[in-house]
Amino acid sequence: DAPAPGDFIRDIVAQDLAGGRHSRIITRFPPEPNGYLHLGHAKSICLNFGIALENNGRCNLRMDDTNPAKEEVEYVESIIADVRWLIDGWADHCLGLVPAGAKPARSDRDGAAPDYHAAPAAPGAADTAPFFASDYFDALYAYAEQLILKGKAYVCDLSPEETDAYRGAPDQPGRPSPWRDRIIEESLDLFRRMRAGEFPDGARTLRAKIDMASPNVWLRDPLLYRIRHTAHHHAGDGWCVYPLYDYAHCLSDYIEGITHSICTLEFVPHRPLYDWILEALGLPRPLPHQYEFAKLNLAYTLFSKRRLLRLVQEKVVSGWDDPRMPTLSGIRRRGVPAAAVRNFARGVGVTKYDGVTELPVYENAIRDELNRVAHRRLAVLRPLKLTLANIAPGETIECAATNHPGDPALGARPLALTREVYIEADDFAEVPPPKYHRLKPGGEVRLKYACIIKLDEIVKDAAGNITELRCTADLATRSGQPDSNRKVKGTIHWVSARDAVDAEVRLYDRLFTVPEPGADDNYLGHLNPHSVEVLTAKLEPSLKDADAETRYQFERLGYFALDRKDSAPGRPVFNRTITLKDTWAK
Ligand code: ATP
Ligand code: MG
Ligand code: MG
Secondary structure, eight states: OOOOOOOHHHHHHHHHHHTTSOSSOEEEEOOOSSSOOBHHHHHHHHHHHHHHHHTTOEEEEEEOOOOGGGOOHHHHHHHHHHHHHHHTTTTGGGEEOEETTTSOOGGGOOSOOOOTTTSOOOOSTTEEEOEEGGGGHHHHHHHHHHHHHTTSEEEEOOOHHHHHHHHOOTTSOOOOOTTTTOOHHHHHHHHHHHHHTOSOTTSOEEEEOOOTTOSSGGGSSOEEEEEOOOOBTTTBTSOSEEEOHHHHHHHHHHHHTOSEEEEEGGGGGGHHHHHHHHHHTTOSSOOOEEEEEOOOOBTTOOOOHHHHHHHHHTTSSSSTTOTTSSBHHHHHHHTOOHHHHHHHHHHHOOOSSOOOBOHHHHHHHHHHHHHHHOEEEOEESSEEEEEETTSOTTOOEEEEEESOTTOGGGOEEEEEEOSEEEEEGGGBOSSOOTTOOSBOTTOEEEETTSOEEEEEEEEEOTTSOEEEEEEEEEGGGSTTSTTTTOOOSOEEOEEETTTOEEEEEEEEOOSBSSSOTTSSSOGGGGBOTTSEEEEEEEEOGGGGGOOTTSOEEETTTEEEEEOTTTOBTTBOEEEEEEOSSOOOOO
């Protein structure tokens, strides 16, 4: 990967290192396991892992799993796989996972934070699993008791609706809760009983005692804990009080020794609360700091996990990994290389200003990478049969095809020209438009890697449909033959009918027809009815052994990848990753 250009966060990191504020940089990527990761997350992954990589540091993968209602193990597993895929061979050695032995067994917890500072920093060997914020529930609970004891948090009996009403609108001060000055002992007792399960959902909360008049509503005595009688996918069923995001996040960062906690701009107003909680506890070790950058928005694309989930639930797509989805599992299945995503993220850069990235920026990053690595192959999507009268049935004319015009290291493969071949139906025109250089009555065209052919006769059925073209091959125009330099204007692709492999091929188009499908809630009304077209194509025989890791260019048609899920032995399925050029009609 090329080095990332500088940005304001990298400047801060460099200053912190130069000024001796930190000796080692530790970042984190903290997804909530309530859906699959998408391209927006990839921007954050590339930034956090990139900073770790450039500074010989580490980036922890942490499940931000404090809300049991929407989280699932399926999501945890997909997140791990997607992060590994994206950083593989690039920053995988910076991946911070829980070092074996560092995590206390669930039975011998006393509320102490697991001491990940003391854990071996060397990545690789001992790593076992991602970090889970829910592994800190004991520690977070113990810190909460400390806040109560310091008079900095109280148990509040207002209902959720009353809490909102008392908090008030941003332009007027809020009203203090009647429970704000509850004595410490009573709050402590009630908090313990909340934890013990004595009260129903919503009956009480734990709140920080900050400033009900603050112009920043996040500082108006924010909730730290609420009651939820729900089991947790990772922490089990031992809890009925759950910490809120702002409380759990800063402390999770602290526990893991994070130096730079990088998030998106909507968290700017949360930053004073992040700092307040850490400072209120008077913690002994250096504190993490939060920095914010602009989210990735991509034209014609939805990123909200909640909305993507709805596409899955309503079967608009076949699943989170449908190749039309902007999820990392979707684009991977479609054939987008991880390096293309990283190049894209690097190109988009890191700023403090929200904007929308145009789709060609993403698509060209994919094309650039695929052009570099893809093996060239011949395939025919809409076959039209062509008979070469001067090649005998059963005869084989050996030809050779290079696998990559710019990379001889990728080698060549044999290709057999036979009496019957398929060409693309639209590479022939009975009544050609002006300047048509493909096959036409009386015309000549070159079959790529083979020779020039001449059209002799058009065969039609009783209904007048063209069923076959009869041609003559000029075998002296093959490579290495005397007339190999003879030029004709058109070159077309072809596949031997005798040797062809049938394959299902899926051509994709954007899922939405409008540039900002997320602008309103009617995104389902903006679906592109032609976002997928399924064909039965004829492939050159070498593609019988295609594998899902190799990238292919079907010449003149685009870049394709074997679908790892739907392909069966002898029955390959290919997804078109992207066309060779931007063909979207504006
Ligand atoms: P969504 O709104 O899509 O559900 P989220 O922000 O709620 O996303 P998280 O799982 O909390 O999802 O995100 C994990 C990390 O990825 C966070 O640090 C978040 O800031 C970052 N992130 C999420 N979406 C984007 C985006 N579009 N661009 C850059 N970073 C993002
Ligand atoms: Mg979030
Ligand atoms: Mg979200």
